[in-house]
Amino acid sequence: MLPLEPEIPSYAAFAAALVDATRATPPIVTGPPGKGAVKRYNVYRNNVTVSLVNALAAVYPAVQRITGDEFFRAMARFHIRATPPSSRLLFEYGRDFPAFIETYEYARGLPWLADVARIERAWLDAYHAADAEPLSAASLAATPPERLADAVFTAHPATRIVRSRFSAVTIFAANRNEAPVGQIDAGTPEDGLITRPDAEVIVRHLPEGGAVFLESLISGQSLGEAAALALRCSPSFDLAAGIAGMIQAGAFTTLSLGAA
Template structure:
């Protein structure tokens, strides 16, 4: 008799590979092996996971169409089983898979559109936190501002693309109207956040991704500014700080070498 773990592995493998035989021990009501019943179950699993990807990546589906998306999703599903009982966790590797899927190479921006969609899903399911406003900072002495550290909302995600991926995503969701896009016009940076009930996706300028990443890692404002300025000498510290706070992306602050507080 096979060990249970081995039976489970063979069952999981056979679910996604029609070339494999029906796992040993699976029988119908008559006590005989039931390949037909297992084939139905196998198909339901693949169809269910494909639908999960379609729901999570509506813009990608809209761009490539149902037939292409079905082939793309099935190719992904057979190589990546869910690792969590919660299906909203499934598909984290789909954007990278798209980037390596040869038939999708004619749409070089598609993986980045998928990254925006994945960031949207992660932001939607991120932990709750209460944003703070500009009034929380009014009593801070100007000479202490460079040492401020900011605690960002748990939902904040950044997607950088060398293509206008944000524009393309916007054209293909929420009633957007697809239109011509100049892929040579330059890339776009997107920030995704859910400060309240709704997920918001907006464009941010060059230098902002470096600035936000530095803040998220606990770097003080001055150090984060230096990283942003190295990426883009035109980076506007005051405008970017104000935008972060007004957009509800900051939930706490402190000072370098001091505990966070508000």
């Protein structure tokens, strides 16, 4: 007779209860005679939750500084209960934490907090992205001027763009270190470009029209198409400054030209 397969629902219950303290200890949990299996499971459950909370704090230090430790850890526990980890890599956990913040009742007074979290997540993803040599100014200059509008660019693996209706880039920058934070007008829309051309992740403000321009290039549109779209959305968009900025930031790695 073949051995019986493990009861998957029992193991699923074991995992689900680890991140939800309101659940009873699963029946599958047993211990040696005279030992408290429930107590031991609860200790293990608490250790798992603390580890996940600490993982979120490591990914979102600016969010934690803004809200304070007690608020952050309470919010993180609600998130953990709603969204258990699906990867063995702790740095992958919390990818949907910004979306959770948007729906978290007690964070409604900080409507820009979710976008700050999105920048922090983009910062971490850029940090772990593959290395690649950024496109140089010389390579761009070697493109025949009459063909420049046809140029299609390949984004650097670390390139990310975060758009916000609030001053999320300024708030992020002000809270990523221990320096005192001054008064910030949170109501000014800001877009951010996150790159890692070398070893250091850099977050830059994008000028008006810059996000549309770069998002178009990242999606595979030609330089001419991206410029036209950016100018339609923002007539004040400075194309020359936009091109210079993307090269300086190391946002792309190569360019190619279609058929003449």
